Amino acid sequence: MLCGEYLIFIDSDDYVVKNMLEIIDNAVNDSKSPELIKFCYYEVNRNISPKKDGFNFTNMSGQDALIKFINNNTNYEMAYLYAYKKDFWIKNNFRYASGRFHEDFGLTPIILMQAADVSSIDVPLYYYVRRAGSITRVFSSERLKKSAYDTLYHLDNIQNFVHNSSIKEENKKTILSHMANSIINKASSLKGQDKKDYKKELKKRNVINLLLTDTLKRKAKKLILKVKNY
Numbered sequence: 630m631l632c633g634e635y636l637i638f639i640d641s642d643d644y645v646v647k648n649m650l651e652i653i654d655n656a657v658n659d660s661k662s663p664e665l666i667k668f669c670y671y672e673v674n675r676n677i678s679p680k681k682d683g684f685n686f687t688n689m690s691g692q693d694a695l696i697k698f699i700n701n702n703t704n705y706e707m708a709y710l711y712a713y714k715k716d717f718w719i720k721n722n723f724r725y726a727s728g729r730f731h732e733d734f735g736l737t738p739i740i741l742m743q744a745a746d747v748s749s750i751d752v753p754l755y756y757y758v759r760r761a762g763s764i765t766r767v768f769s770s771e772r773l774k775k776s777a778y779d780t781l782y783h784l785d786n787i788q789n790f791v792h793n794s795s796i797k798e799e800n801k802k803t804i805l806s807h808m809a810n811s812i813i814n815k816a817s818s819l820k821g822q823d824k825k826d827y828k829k830e831l832k833k834r835n836v837i838n839l840l841l842t843d844t845l846k847r848k849a850k851k852l853i854l855k856v857k858n859y
Contacts, residue, residue, distance in 0.1 A: 635666070635712040642758050643709065649754045653712045656750050660687045663746040664717040667694070667710055670755040679753045680704060691744030696800055698741075699807045705741075708733040709755050717744065726783070730776045734811070735783030738804065739790050774823050777815040781830055784812050802841060809839035813859060831859055 635653065639645060646652075656666050669681045682703050689697070698705035708725070721743055725732040741747065787808055791801050813836060819827050831837065837859050842848045 637712050638708045644756045646754050660748045663748040664714045664744040665747045666712040667749040669753040670757050671753045673758045682751050685751050687748045688746045691741040691747045694747040695741040706733050706737045730779040773818045805839045806841040809836050
C-alpha cells in the first residue's frame with residue numbers, strides 16, 4: 630500500500646543517503662507541495678562521483694523545467710531522480726512500458742510535461758551503482774538492437790503526446806529535437822544490416838526532420854546526417 634505523500638524509486642542494487650527523506654521533506658515544506666521534486670545523484674563505479682545540476686528552482690511548470698533540463702544538458706530522464714507526488718501519479722495513471730529498455734526515457738518527459746509544479750534541489754541523494762550486466766555495459770548485438778528499437782517505440786509515444794498537447798510550439802520543437810538526437814545516436818551502436826535497417830526506420834518516421842536548425846552547428850549536423858542517408 631502507498632502510504633506516503635510522495636513516491637520514490639530505488640533500484641535493488643543502488644542506495645540513498647541516510648537523510649534523503651528529511652531533505653525531500655524540507656524541500657516540500659519550502660515550496661508549494663510540488664508534483665515533482667528533482668534531486669541529483671552520485672555515480673558509483675571505481676570512485677564515487679557527484680553528478681550535480683548546478684541550479685535550484687522552486688515551483689516551475691513541468692514544461693519549463695523540461696526545457697531547462699534539455700538546454701542545460703541535465704541528466705533528467707532516470708526515474709530515481711525524483712520524488713513524485715502520489716496523487717499526481719495516480720491521477721495520471723503513469724506506467725512504465727513493460728519489457729522495454731529505457732522505459733524512463735519514454736515516460737519521464739511525459740510526466741514532466743503534465744506536471745504543474747516542479748522543484749529542483751542541487752543535492753545528490755541517490756547512489757547509482759554501475760553494474761557489469763546493465764544495458765549500458767553489455768554489448769551483445771541483439772541487446773543493442775533491442776535497445777535501439779525500444780527508443781523508437783518511446784519516440785512514437787512521446788510524439789503522439791506532444792502533438793496532442795497544449796505545449797508551446799517552440800517547446801514542442803525543442804523537446805522533439807532533443808528526443809530525435811537521442812534516437813539517431815542509437816544508430817552508432819549498431820553494425821552491418823542492423824544499422825541499415827534501423828536507419829530505414831528512422832527515415833520512415835522522418836526523424837531527421839525533427840532536428841532543430843536554429844544554429845550553424847545544428848544546421849551542419851543535419852546536413853551531415855542527410856549525406857549519411859539518415
